[in-house]
Amino acid sequence: MKNHIIGRVVEFHKQHYIVESDNSLYKCYMKGKKNYATIGDWVEVSKESYDKNCIVNILERKNIFYRSEKNKIKKLAANIDHVIIIAATKPEFSTETIANIILESFRSKIDVTIILNKDDLKEDLPRSIEKINAIKPDEINIITLSAKYLNNQDINNKLIHVLSNRTTLLVGQSGMGKSTIINKLVPSANAATNEYSKHLGTGKHTTSYTKIYKLNIENSFIIDSPGIQEFSIGHIKLNEIDKGFPEFKNFIHTCQFYNCTHCHEPFCGIIQAVKDNRIKKQDILYIKKLLKNIKKTKTVIILFFLKD
Ligand SMILES: Nc1nc2c(ncn2[C@@H]2O[C@H](COP(=O)(O)OP(=O)(O)OP(=O)(O)O)[C@@H](O)[C@H]2O)c(=O)[nH]1
Ligand SMILES: [Mg+2]
Numbered sequence: 555m556k557n558h559i560i561g562r563v564v565e566f567h568k569q570h571y572i573v574e575s576d577n578s579l580y581k582c583y584m585k586g587k588k589n590y591a592t593i594g595d596w597v598e599v600s601k602e603s604y605d606k607n608c609i610v611n612i613l614e615r616k617n618i619f620y621r622s623e624k625n626k627i628k629k630l631a632a633n634i635d636h637v638i639i640i641a642a643t644k645p646e647f648s649t650e651t652i653a654n655i656i657l658e659s660f661r662s663k664i665d666v667t668i669i670l671n672k673d674d675l676k677e678d679l680p681r682s683i684e685k686i687n688a689i690k691p692d693e694i695n696i697i698t699l700s701a702k703y704l705n706n707q708d709i710n711n712k713l714i715h716v717l718s719n720r721t722t723l724l725v726g727q728s729g730m731g732k733s734t735i736i737n738k739l740v741p742s743a744n745a746a747t748n749e750y751s752k753h754l755g756t757g758k759h760t761t762s763y764t765k766i767y768k769l770n771i772e773n774s775f776i777i778d779s780p781g782i783q784e785f786s787i788g789h790i791k792l793n794e795i796d797k798g799f800p801e802f803k804n805f806i807h808t809c810q811f812y813n814c815t816h817c818h819e820p821f822c823g824i825i826q827a828v829k830d831n832r833i834k835k836q837d838i839l840y841i842k843k844l845l846k847n848i849k850k851t852k853t854v855i856i857l858f859f860l861k862d
């Protein structure tokens with residue numbers, strides 16, 4: 555199979571992919587649309603011509619990060635180590651969206667950091683921090699910065715340690731400043747940025763495709779993605795999220811049923827731990843907030859147990 559190569563998807567456009575293999579780039583299409591590849595995937599490509607190659611196989615993934623939109627499950631990225639959620643003092647951001655991204659990170663067991671951008675817009679800063687703190691679990695760090703005025707010293711002090719030695723996905727609503735941060739981290743990137751007021755009018759985001767950039771730090775990559783309009787979590791099952799909650803982990807192994815949903819089953823370790831007050835109060839409050847975002851009736855029962 556001389557004309558078959560293995561590479562990584564480094565750009566994901568609406569109709570095509572760019573795959574990198576041995577420092578060369580290949581424009582590719584997906585063979586069959588059913589199980590499509592996403593950014594970060596390692597794939598097998600059948601080389602056909604200069605600008606028409608076919609992805610014929612997706613190699614096994616370390617993980618995959620999804621979002622749901624109108625009951626459709628969309629692949630956002632694969633084989634990533636870290637998610638940075640970007641919010642900003644302006645325009646207004648949705649805490650429900652942030653909570654949902656946190657939940658998906660828990661489900662896929664990917665580390666999360668939150669960046670609150672545009673901290674130069676001082677009058678909106680305290681309220682924005684308060685909004686994030688209301689839904690953020692303690693173990694997730696929040697970094698405040700101003701992408702527009704970010705200098706090398708800020709990058710060293712605030713960002714290098716969270717970006718080193720991993721592939722990070724930047725995700726957030728339109729206008730939060732994802733591409734502005736990319737341009738500061740990778741000056742050759744030239745990622746398009748735009749006044750948020752302009753695209754709020756049209757509902758369009760500035761970045762229209764997902765792309766991996768190599769950082770000037772060894773073994774470190776960052777992914778810019780188009781602004782998210784809807785990040786729902788219809789694809790997440792309760793018995794998947796629970797594994798991501800540090801407090802749940804200690805009790806889950808005592809559930810009698812391997813597929814326990816911790817709602818109604820007898821001999822459920824979680825329900826028992828809640829009854830015995832062995833899950834910390836602040837974690838219960840946090841879990842409650844997040845679970846409220848999952849609009850599925852089965853969570854009602856656990857919410858009952860998690861009453862104040
Ligand atoms: N005041 C201020 N404006 C900023 C800052 N960072 C970004 N902006 C501005 O915010 C607007 C949106 O920035 P982008 O980087 O295009 O936002 P994005 O998140 O990539 O947006 P999409 O590609 O649509 O998802 C641009 O006009 C930027 O100049 C900042 O730190 N302070
Ligand atoms: Mg952008």
Ligand SMILES: [Zn+2]
Nearest residue numbers: 809814816822
């Ligand atoms: Zn259980």
